[in-house]
Amino acid sequence: xxRLPLFLVIVLSVFSASSQSELTKELAFNRQASLSVNSLPGxxxxxxxxxxxxxxxxxxxLVAGGSKGIGYAIAEALARRGYNLILIARHMDSLISAKDxxxxxYGIHVxxxxxxxxxxxxxxxxxxxxxxxxxxxxxxxxxxxxxxxxDYLSLPLDSLRYMINLNVGSAMALTLTLLPLLExxxxxxxxxxxxxxxxxxxxxxxxxxxxxxxxxxxxYSLSYQLKDKNISVSVLCPGPVFTKPEIIExxxxxxxxxxxxxxxxxxxxxxxxVRETLDHxxxxxxxxxxxxxAFLIRILPRQMIVNIYGKAGDKx
Amino acid sequence: xxxxxxxxxxxxxLISGGSKGIGYGIALALARRNYNLVLVARNxxxxxxxxxxxxxxxxxxxxILPFDLGQEESAVKIGAWCTEKDLPLKILCNVxxxxxxxDYLSAPLTDSLQMLRLNTEPAVSLxxxxxxxxxxxxxxxxxxxxxxxxxxxxxxxxxxxxxxxxxxxxxYSLRYQLKKxHISVSCLCPGPVFTKPSVEKxxxxxxxxxxxxxxxxPEELGEIAVNKTLKKAMIIVPGFLAKTVSVILRTxxxxxxxxxxxxxxxxxx
Numbered sequence: 001x002x003r004l005p006l007f008l009v010i011v012l013s014v015f016s017a018s019s020q021s022e023l024t025k026e027l028a029f030n031r032q033a034s035l036s037v038n039s040l041p042g043x044x045x046x047x048x049x050x051x052x053x054x055x056x057x058x059x060x061x062l063v064a065g066g067s068k069g070i071g072y073a074i075a076e077a078l079a080r081r082g083y084n085l086i087l088i089a090r091h092m093d094s095l096i097s098a099k100d101x102x103x104x105x106y107g108i109h110v111x112x113x114x115x116x117x118x119x120x121x122x123x124x125x126x127x128x129x130x131x132x133x134x135x136x137x138x139x140x141x142x143x144x145x146x147x148x149x150x151d152y153l154s155l156p157l158d159s160l161r162y163m164i165n166l167n168v169g170s171a172m173a174l175t176l177t178l179l180p181l182l183e184x185x186x187x188x189x190x191x192x193x194x195x196x197x198x199x200x201x202x203x204x205x206x207x208x209x210x211x212x213x214x215x216x217x218x219x220y221s222l223s224y225q226l227k228d229k230n231i232s233v234s235v236l237c238p239g240p241v242f243t244k245p246e247i248i249e250x251x252x253x254x255x256x257x258x259x260x261x262x263x264x265x266x267x268x269x270x271x272x273x274v275r276e277t278l279d280h281x282x283x284x285x286x287x288x289x290x291x292x293x294a295f296l297i298r299i300l301p302r303q304m305i306v307n308i309y310g311k312a313g314d315k316x
Numbered sequence: 317x318x319x320x321x322x323x324x325x326x327x328x329x330l331i332s333g334g335s336k337g338i339g340y341g342i343a344l345a346l347a348r349r350n351y352n353l354v355l356v357a358r359n360x361x362x363x364x365x366x367x368x369x370x371x372x373x374x375x376x377x378x379x380i381l382p383f384d385l386g387q388e389e390s391a392v393k394i395g396a397w398c399t400e401k402d403l404p405l406k407i408l409c410n411v412x413x414x415x416x417x418x419d420y421l422s423a424p425l426t427d428s429l430q431m432l433r434l435n436t437e438p439a440v441s442l443x444x445x446x447x448x449x450x451x452x453x454x455x456x457x458x459x460x461x462x463x464x465x466x467x468x469x470x471x472x473x474x475x476x477x478x479x480x481x482x483x484x485x486x487x488y489s490l491r492y493q494l495k496k497x498h499i500s501v502s503c504l505c506p507g508p509v510f511t512k513p514s515v516e517k518x519x520x521x522x523x524x525x526x527x528x529x530x531x532x533x534p535e536e537l538g539e540i541a542v543n544k545t546l547k548k549a550m551i552i553v554p555g556f557l558a559k560t561v562s563v564i565l566r567t568x569x570x571x572x573x574x575x576x577x578x579x580x581x582x583x584x585x
Contacts, residue, residue, distance in 0.1 A: 120429060152486075153493060157441050161388070164436055168482075169429055172475065176425050206489035207440065210482040214432075217478035220469035220570055224578040225421055282571060302488065302566075303550060310492040 055084055055109050059185075060135045062086040062126075064117055064174055065144030067094040069243040070193060070236075073270025074141050079106035081274070086111045086135070088126060088144070117144045118165040123173035130181055137181045139189040139277070142171035147195075152206035160207050167211035171218065179231075186230040191277045192219045194237045196290065199297045200305040204313030212237075216283075223282055234277040238269050239290035262289050322352065323377050327453070328405045330354040330398065330446065332385055332438055333412035335362035337511035338461060338504075341538025342409050347374040349542065351407065354379045356394060385412045385438035386430070395445025405449045407545070409459045410439035413479075417518060420474040428475045435479035436486070443490065447499075454498040459545045460487045464507045464558065467565040468573035472581040480505075484551075491550060500548040504541045507558035509534055522580070530557045 061078045065071040066087035075085055079102045087110060089095050095112040102110050113129065115122040130137060145167045152160065171192050182188040197205055198212030219235035226233055240263045242248045248263075264272075264287040272286040285294045297305055322328075329346045333339040334355035343353055347370050355378060357363050363380040370378050381397065383390040398405060414434045418427070439460050450456040465473055466480030487503035494501060508519040508531040519527040532540075532555050540554040553562045565573055 120426075123425075152440070152489070153444075153447075157388075157444055160440060161437060164432065168478070169432055172420070172428055172432065173425055176420070176428070179421075201485040201488035203489040203492035206486060206493065209489060210436070210485035213485045214478040214482040216570075217469040217481045218474060220574045221420075221471045221474035221477060224471040224574060225474065298569075306488050306492055 054111075054133050054135060056134070056136055058082065058084055058136070059138035060084045060086060061139035061141065062088065062130070062135075062137060062174075062178070063141040063143060064088045064170065065193075066141070067091070067098045067112075069143075070238070070241060070266055070269055070273075071141070071143035072098055073266040073268075074143060074191070074273055075102060075270075076106075076267070077270040077274035078139070078141075079108050079110075081278075082106075082108065083139070084109040084111075086113065086130070088113050088115055088117065090114060090116050117170035117174070118146075118162050120165075120169075120173070123170065123177045126174065127177035127181070130178065135181065136185055137178065137188065138185055139191065140174060140178055140182060141191040141193075142174055143193045144170050145193060147197075147205065147208035149204070151204060151208055163207055164211055167208070168214045168218070171215060175222065182231050183229050188231050189277050190222065190226070190231060190233045191273060192222075192233070192235045193273075194219065194235045196237050196239045196285070196294055196297065198237060199294060200302055200309070202313065203306060203310040220282070232277070232280040234273075234281055234284055236269070236273045236277075236284045236286075237294065238264060238286050239293065240264075241266055241269050262287075264290065322401075322404070324352065326350050326352045326376060328352045328354060328403050329407035329409065330356065330394075330405060330442075331409040331411060332356045332442060333461075334409070335359065335366040335380075337411075338506070338509055338534050338537055338541075339409070339411035340366055341534035341536075342411060342459070342541055343370060343538070344373075344535060345538040345542035346407065346409075347376050347378075348539075349546075350374075350376060352377040352379075354381060354398065354403070356381045356383055356385065356412075358382065358384045385442075386434050388437075388441070391438065391441035391445050394442065395449075398446060398449055403449060404453050405446065405456070406453050407457045407459065408442060408446050408450060409461070410442055411461045412438045413461065415463075415473075415476055417472075419472060419476055431475050432479055435476070436482055439483065439486065450499055451497050456499045457545050457548075458490065458494070458499060458501045459504060459541060460490075460501070461504045461541075462487070464505050464553065464562055464565065466505060467562055468568075468570050468577070470581075471574060471578040488550070500545070502541075502545040502549055502552055504537075504545075504552045504554075505562065506532065506537055506554050507561065508532075509537050526557075530555060530561065532558075 061083045063071050063075045066075045067089035092114045099110040099112050146163045192215050194215040195212040197209040198216040202209040216235055219233055223233035242263050243266050269286045276284045285291045329351040331339050331343050334343045335357035355363055360382040367378040367380050414431045420428050460483055462483040463480040465477040466484045470477040484503055487501050491501035508527055510516040510531050511534050537554050544552040553559045
């Protein structure tokens with residue numbers, strides 16, 4: 001028993017290595033870029049690539065944030081199961097390369113839409129696009145999110161607002177606007193991406209953790225609200241995911257072999273997420289070590305977890 | 317150096333959403349303890365009413381700032397106003413928030429997004445802008461108002477419950493972050509509070525005598541909140557019954573609680 005706190009320090013400090021840290025640096029640039037794209041006149045023609053070949057006889061899944069990282073892994077796991085895809089992301093470049101790879105490897109049809117999902121009107125536009133084409137939408141995956149190793153008190157307020165809008169607002173907005181289509185194609189599925197940071201507060205990732213807890217709550221409530229409509233809701237709560245070389249390096253530097261043992265590769269996270277979503281599982285935690293940790297985080301007193309997280313965060 | 321507004325030597329507290337309801341309850345409890353107050357709210361008439369009432373009972377100074385905290389620049393202006401006057405600010409109370417019985421599936425998207433913003437961003441930005449002043453006047457206190465709905469997901473209050481959980485998380489993390497600056501952070505998580513007749517009616521309809529037993533008045537709530545905040549409590553749940561219920565909410569698996577809430581709401585009353 002004496003070793004338990006030590007074990008927790010080690011395990012929990014892994015989570016300070018974020019799967020989304022690269023976004024911090026790109027944020028300012030990306031927002032500017034997407035703004036300029038969106039402000040082009042008649043931009044919708046430019047933003048949407050092929051729109052002519054909707055296959056009404058096989059199911060579609062929409063993946064918000066589907067061009068890279070966990071979103072791409074989820075897209076791939078869906079493609080493997082024969083789903084056609086609609087991928088949403090900010091950058092056309094990464095969307096095009098994701099589309100090419102997926103269509104080539106799995107012989108499915110991929111639609112791509114470039115949107116900044118932190119913008120209020122994005123969801124409405126996307127839903128309109130889907131409805132006009134009467135997409136046989138079976139699954140909605142809300143993966144788009146923003147986080148990093150810097151958070152409250154070191155990030156500007158604008159970035160924090162962006163985080164709230166993207167991490168929580170975009171999932172709320174896409175779900176509500178696409179609900180009619182999901183209802184029409186029931187039984188259907190919604191997969192939200194939370195995080196293990198949503199189980200207990202992490203001081204160094206203050207607002208990230210807070211927004212992810214909101215996503216977890218939202219998913220719980222939604223799962224009951226949509227039960228009668230035959231729409232199953234899941235929430236993916238992974239620990240560290242090695243989506244970028246920097247994250248691998250950072251995690252290994254901090255935790256050595258233990259970091260590698262703890263982390264789950266994105267492909268595996270995507271596969272587990274899709275499999276368990278289709279199994280109607282509500283909370284999905286990939287990996288055995290993560291599952292055990294998640295269990296502890298959820299049953300131990302919150303103040304104790306916060307102190308452990310806090311100390312792990314102070315160490316860097 | 318700075319413009320002197322202070323007419324007495326008392327310390328100051330700022331309350332966002334301080335003109336009515338829980339915010340006014342907190343204002344009363346602070347005035348009783350001889351704090352000068354800055355009240356922030358949207359409606360200037362409500363603010364003036366609160367000011368008149370408070371000044372007639374207690375000999376403290378009340379400043380009012382009519383601002384809509386849904387606007388991004390409000391927190392900046394409030395921060396500037398306080399800093400310019402070099403206010404000896406000891407306590408910041410973030411009470412502003414949105415609630416209501418129409419939530420998510422039954423409300424327009426803009427309402428849900430508005431709730432998401434109003435329940436999280438004002439606290440996040442007010443703390444950010446007032447932190448230098450609080451550090452200067454340490455030991456200082458921050459009180460965020462959440463709800464028991466933040467302990468476990470309430471289906472029919474989906475977004476409200478999710479945002480209140482975010483406020484609790486924010487408070488826990490902030491408390492850790494500000495410990496070294498001698499700023500204590502507390503989070504108020506009340507059960508039902510009878511701030512308006514409509515709330516009283518709804519609570520009694522949904523939870524019956526139990527709801528009535530668990531409920532507190534805004535005055536009682538404010539008194540408990542301020543007392544516990546000054547004693548540096550982290551989570552503040554007013555009332556014995558509410559405390560008991562909250563222990564259950566926090567210990568049992570969230571899935572069970574969400575299910576019970578869901579069943580409670582769907583049984584016709």
